Amino acid sequence: MFFHVKELQYRAKPAKPDPVYARKLQEVLGGQFGEMSVMMQYLFQGFNCRAEKKYRDMLLDIGTEEIGHVEMLCTMISQLLDGAPADQVDEAAKDPLLAAVMGGMNPQHAIVSGLGAAPTDSNGYPWNSKYIISSGHLLADFRANLNAESQGLLQVVRLYEQTTDPGIRDMLSFMISRDIMHQNQWMAAIAEIEQMDGVIVPASFPRERTVEPATRQFLNFSEGEESAEGAWASGPLPDGTGNFEYVAKPQPMGEAPVLSVPADHQHSVPGTGPYVVNPGVEPLGE
Incomplete structure (x- = not known):
């Protein structure tokens, strides 16, 4: 009330x-x-x-x-x-x-x-x-x-x-x-x-199911390395599970994606392989 x-x-x-x-x-x-x-x-x-x-x-x-x-x-x-x-x-x-x-x-x-x-x-x-x-x-x-x-x-x-x-x-x-x-x-x-x-939300997710290195790495994804000077890039993690690790040059961990094209969207173009077009629309170039 x-x-x-x-x-x-x-x-x-x-x-x-x-x-x-x-x-x-x-x-x-x-x-x-x-x-x-x-x-x-x-x-x-x-x-x-x-x-x-x-x-x-x-x-x-x-x-x-x-x-x-x-x-x-x-x-x-x-x-x-x-x-x-x-x-x-x-x-x-x-x-x-x-x-x-x-x-x-x-x-x-x-x-x-x-x-x-x-x-x-x-x-x-x-x-x-x-x-x-x-x-x-x-x-x-x-x-x-x-x-x-x-x-x-x-x-x-x-x-x-x-x-x-x-x-x-x-x-x-x-x-x-x-x-x-x-x-x-x-x-x-x-x-x-x-x-x-604890400080992580939510605390219930099992840590053994995480990609463990990714829980502590600071990835330098922009030009320059000034961010390495912060407390978020070195020293103990606030959750108490280890220390920050600074990665100056992150590398891809996955492969380049290759997606299949639906059969009704495929056209054969010599030398280029399959490509996607709108159904019923013919290519305008050679």
């Missing part, structure tokens, strides 16, 4: 309307790494969680908080759209500076959502469930959560630097603070699970 409290988790009131910035905020609302994505990701992971109750409870705690962040962003976007465009469009045409500002707004805010937020990104692309990850494997999911919070925080910080509105910055400061906290939570949870189950 969910219970909605009318008060927002934190303040969400701009100093003045700004329809262009409202469009920008749509990215951290309905974009790939926006609040709608982490809300749905954490809630679905929680709903589907079969592990210890503490993990399910944590997921639902954070996921439910993200519902509140979605509401905060919607509230901020709606207020940034107040007064624009209905009674300002005509005046905007008379003022080149204002016209430029109004021209950068999302027209769907006026046409579709009635000067309100929409479940879309900053270009109007609809939010979709392909953005979220809920695999049922805690370590894999928590690493995805850490990535989502990292990318989301990066975008919010960039947006913070693109405004001087004290009200917007106040709300974004709070959201940045919570994203920092959530990154720390996921890192703590990841470390706890790695301590129990």
Whole structure:
């Protein structure tokens, strides 16, 4: 059961309307790494969680908080759209500076959502469930959560630097603070699970069934050997099974593929052997 409290988790009131910035905020609302994505990701992971109750409870705690962040962003976007465009469009045409500002707004805010937020990104692309990850494997999911919070925080910080509105910055400061906290939570949870189950996902695949040398080799597949200087190319493997090995010049381990051609697609061309053409289409060359 969910219970909605009318008060927002934190303040969400701009100093003045700004329809262009409202469009920008749509990215951290309905974009790939926006609040709608982490809300749905954490809630679905929680709903589907079969592990210890503490993990399910944590997921639902954070996921439910993200519902509140979605509401905060919607509230901020709606207020940034107040007064624009209905009674300002005509005046905007008379003022080149204002016209430029109004021209950068999302027209769907006026046409579709009635000067309100929409479940879309900053270009109007609809939010979709392909953005979220809920695999049922805690370590894999928590690493995805850490990535989502990292990318989301990066975008919010960039947006913070693109405004001087004290009200917007106040709300974004709070959201940045919570994203920092959530990154720390996921890192703590990841470390706890790695301590129990190891660092490889999944840990259940028998190592004797792997191509063992391939589990430790760093293959230099691009020009230059600067990558050999990293901790990922020498020293102990994080999973504790051996050491990294740097292979400066990887060699093919398989053979060149030779594929058979279906009989109804074969034509005999002297000196060239069989080749594939579209059925019923005659060759144009000699």
